[in-house]
Amino acid sequence: MAELWLFLMALTVAFLLPGPDMIVLLQTGARRGRGAALATAVGLGIARGCHVALAALGLSALFKTAPWTFDLVRLAGAAYLMWIGFQCLRTPLWSSFEEREAQTGKHSGYQAIRRGLLTNLLNPKALLFCSVLLPQFIAPTSGPVLEQFAILGVVLVSVGFLFDSAYALVGVALGRWIQRSPSAQRVQQWLFGSLLIGFAVRLTFVQQS
Numbered sequence: 001m002a003e004l005w006l007f008l009m010a011l012t013v014a015f016l017l018p019g020p021d022m023i024v025l026l027q028t029g030a031r032r033g034r035g036a037a038l039a040t041a042v043g044l045g046i047a048r049g050c051h052v053a054l055a056a057l058g059l060s061a062l063f064k065t066a067p068w069t070f071d072l073v074r075l076a077g078a079a080y081l082m083w084i085g086f087q088c089l090r091t092p093l094w095s096s097f098e099e100r101e102a103q104t105g106k107h108s109g110y111q112a113i114r115r116g117l118l119t120n121l122l123n124p125k126a127l128l129f130c131s132v133l134l135p136q137f138i139a140p141t142s143g144p145v146l147e148q149f150a151i152l153g154v155v156l157v158s159v160g161f162l163f164d165s166a167y168a169l170v171g172v173a174l175g176r177w178i179q180r181s182p183s184a185q186r187v188q189q190w191l192f193g194s195l196l197i198g199f200a201v202r203l204t205f206v207q208q209s
Contacts (some may be wrong), residue, residue: 007155008159020119026168030178039109039116043119044117047120047121052156063127078204084119085192130153134156
């Protein structure tokens with residue numbers, strides 16, 4: 001398998017770039033606490049595993065032959081990000097740590113996993129990223145192609161989960177820092193909500209290369 005360390009470097013650069021996954025993790029950690037944020041990271045990991053499998057099956061070719069499928073996923077993803085963004089803007093502030101914990105307890109781990117899953121799964125750019133990146137590090141002479149896809153997929157999902165967990169914990173720390181400042185909470189709400197809406201708008205204009 002060709003140059004695994006280059007693959008790790010490429011993943012590191014990709015996961016350091018700001019995107020909707022990062023913003024959702026930070027917002028969830030700040031708003032709902034560590035459990036919900038890590039559950040969201042699990043959902044993102046499941047979605048990335050699905051993208052790796054779809055890339056191995058050549059689904060990106062379907063986007064080329066039937067462009068409407070790409071547009072369908074793109075618009076569904078944009079609508080979902082828009083909905084999350086507006087939810088961020090509409091969420092009431094909490095005035096104490098106890099109130100924050102009470103509100104956090106209303107959200108199940110299943111809901112958080114679903115949030116992470118849909119955020120990434122409905123982003124066609126994530127599938128195209130896997131479809132473009134993974135084949136570059138597969139050498140037909142190094143063994144079965146599907147086996148190499150599986151190994152690289154496990155590495156991608158594992159590295160992604162490490163970064164996602166770090167962003168989740170940063171979000172938790174941010175939430176503790178702003179929990180007694182209504183003005184800081186409001187800035188956080190508008191910042192994260194506006195960024196998610198901005199990513200949604202940008203996704204509506206994404207075209208296949």
